[in-house]
Amino acid sequence: MAMVTRRDFTLGAAGLLAAHTFGRKLFALAAESSATDLTALTLAEASAKIRAGTVTSTQLTHACLERIGIYGPKLDCFITVMRDKALAQAAMLDGEQKAGKLRGPLHGIPVALKDNIDTAGTRTTAASGVFQDRVPMEDAPVTARLKAAGAVIIGKTNLHEFAMGAGDVSFFGPARNPWALDHNTGGSSSGSGAAMSADLCYGSLGTDTAGSIRNPGSFCGVVGIKPTYGLVPIRGIAPLVVSLDHCGPITRTVEDAAIMLNTLAGYDKLDITSVDHAKEDYVAGMKQPIAGLRLGVPVGAFDGVNEEVGQIVQVAIDLLAKMTKGVKEVSLPSTNEVSYQNFATFGETYAYHEQFFKLQASRYQPIDRRRLEAEVEAHPRAEDYIRLRWELEMLRRTIDDAFADFDLVLLPTQKTTAPVLDDMIKRNLQLLAGPTNAVMTGGVGSPGGGSNVGTYNAYGIPSLTIPCGFSKEGLPVGLMICGPHFSESRVFALANAYEKATSWHKQKPPLTPDTPVPPLITHL
Template identity: 60%
Template sequence: MALTRREFNTLLGGAAASAALSPFGSALAADSSELTSLSLTSVAAAIRAGKATATQAVQACLSRIDIYDPKLDAFITVMKDKALAQAAALDAEQKAGKFRGPLHGVPIAIKDNIDTAGTLTTGGSALFEDRVPGVDAPVVASLMAAGAIVIGKTNLQEFAMGGGETSYYGPARNPWNLAHNTGGSSSGSGAALAAFLSYGALGTDTGGSVRMPASYCGIVGLKPTYGLVPIRGILPLVLSLDHCGPMARTVADCALMLNSMAGYDKFDITSAEHAREDYVAALSQPVSGFRIGLPPSYFDGLEPDVAKAVDEAVAVLNKLTKGSKEANLPSITSRPSLGALGEYMAYHEQYVKSSAAKYMLPERRRLEAALAAPPKAADYVRAKWDLELLRRTIDDSFNGFDLVVCPTQRIVAPKLDDLITRAYSTTPSNPLVTSNCSPFNIFGLPSISLPCGFSKSGLPIGLMISGPKFSEGKVLALAQAYEQATQWHLRKPALSPKMVVPAVVKGA
């Protein structure tokens, strides 16, 4: 039986009922906490060594989901029965001497805009509240072929159209402070990982939707090179900018997931042919010869806590590498619109015309405006030409440096109330530039966010490392070198079964 998040909360009736109804009992609490605290790489090794079973790993995650998901709204659908059945099958295979692959028995979560066969895939929208795909998205099939177990579908901004504050299922909460945003649109994936509800997760990234939650939730998120990971079977936002990437608690975990996710799909028009690489092996390459570029404009307008944390992170990186220098990347501010609304409408036009009332108000306003004044075809084609030329030449910018480093977000996670109020305002002001993520979607370059500090209020701060096309190995290697030289990734949010969930302002 798969339960939607609304059904799940109704059944549990809060944290007290959750503890009483848990099928695993309180005796497992200490063991499950210890097991879920392991990284994805560590739990995979423990299962392979016979020190834990797939069933124990799934039960441990489900136990924490029972307690904490009613407070975090990280999941839309919890796939309890399917996950336990798959775990039992994998445990039986292991006893028979068979291993599916490097992720054998590891529970992961899938963002709910990525198709899963026989399980709801809603896009966080009432429009698709009954949508059940018949087949898995190729990226899900690849992870399951490697032995991963899908434990549930995570919450997101409706159709991935924003920062995580509007979802038909309610906004996901940041485990570091429940009144704050998790980042979007992969909001539930970020919350689930920070709260130790799963070992890894899939997110999608059109303008930062993997890296923003990674920054705000204190985890690791990788946006690969455009086309490296197939996106067929994922609800599109802007196909020219859409990416799918791994999210986890360590850099090595993301590398292990990427090994099973990358690959060419001839039926995916965005897919790129690229020789298979071993990203886990790439982690061991020396970084002492790397040269770092610091793009000045990406350091403008930083909150003081962010500026301090990133300055300290750059100082660490300077000791690990050949050092850093100022670097320039192409400006995108003077380029014409990339036709994002046109690509929104290529998918949503039929639904806006027939079922506009089923969209959340902020998304409905945006789509109805695009329907009323669609981009001119010629403008869209010129924008596409411009995008293609930029992507063909972007690697030329890496002249005198190997990778670029900058803050992921210029601010720490804002309050949900502020974001919801803004989203539903009839006269929204122009937003400040708070994210450094979207240029790398336009460039199509690999880009990772990982923790580099915390604000005085205890909210995580993210560092972003990016490189030329298909330089995931170098990006991951430098990220891991920094991770191992610091301890930010070891911090955990102070969650409690008794913590009070603050109310948030209601949308119009």
């Protein structure tokens, strides 16, 4: 019998340890791969698996939490991850599933909410030091509707402080674009766009006052819809400009957005903006034929558009022209007088912030504090504001008349690709060094040379962005589709047809666990 020496035993033990360690790595890689397979599902696909009983809500939630643990810190897209509450909610919903009860397509599906949307018992910060420790007593109606439909609230996403800008300012640091971590995600729903693009959840909610759902949708290569004004209640959401505020879903696909809107839409008598509209099935409406649709491109839609962005969007429009009755140039009314900037100047933003600003001005981020100071210094007159509201109401009453000989309009969502965050931060620092009114004239809306989105907040009509290509730098470009009041189903139908004819929505950001996070500047 051969003798086993101490050295042989040590080498053998080392080999076993190495094999065990290697095995654990393989298991970890397999687990990560499995989680990635789950998080790569669309909301509709995940929902189908839950209905079929081939996956549980707990498995989906764990998969998202694992991925958030890896990529959340790189993207700075979550302010609060509701791990324990989400897992408890998932376990409860799994119990319902075993008992034969399914609440609907959102049953067991992890979703994220922009952190200006109230969640009972979980802090809602609006990305501001002012609300750093604020914990609401009750859910916003949109939160309650998602929970009732079986959605698992997995966390609260980052945003531009109080939704006042383009995603470059937050008490928790700006969210980063998954396609290039040194670039902006689009604001103000910056974290919701980044989380969707990086497969950290299956659906998210954003708010939109001057493009804040569609900007991150465009810059992050996902779908985002601002529904008709008043279709989705905004009560329980920190307002920016109530006259222009909307809430809506950001998702990976058009079908996913339609599924979420089915739950979100509906009248709320305690919401002064809410509209009592007959219930629709947007998933069914999405399947209507599009061959007979007449499409238009508004005059001026391509003014100032980056050449590469313009070419990419034009290719998308040319494709849709072949799939429908065609495309022609059309005219829509001007919204210059009822822009976000005018409403902010006339005090709608400060009307909400006055109670906090008088006591806690120093807790606002410097650039946003200056914006509010500029509103105060503007000394708005009530008469001027009332005339502004009259003009907005007349515009909304008559905008549908412009669609007399066309059904929907097409245009670039953003006129550029996502700008570099450092460039935006430098601009803020320069504005801070100048006079107070320079902050207001500099604007708080879209970054990078302007956009087309704010016009449709003034109209109050549905407006959706869908990915339609990528720049040479690998940054997403969005196509915007808009229609008259309550034409969401038709907008979804055209977007869905385009999505099925292309594969842009299937592209994934080049993120890995080793992707470095570039530092951001802090001073000039």
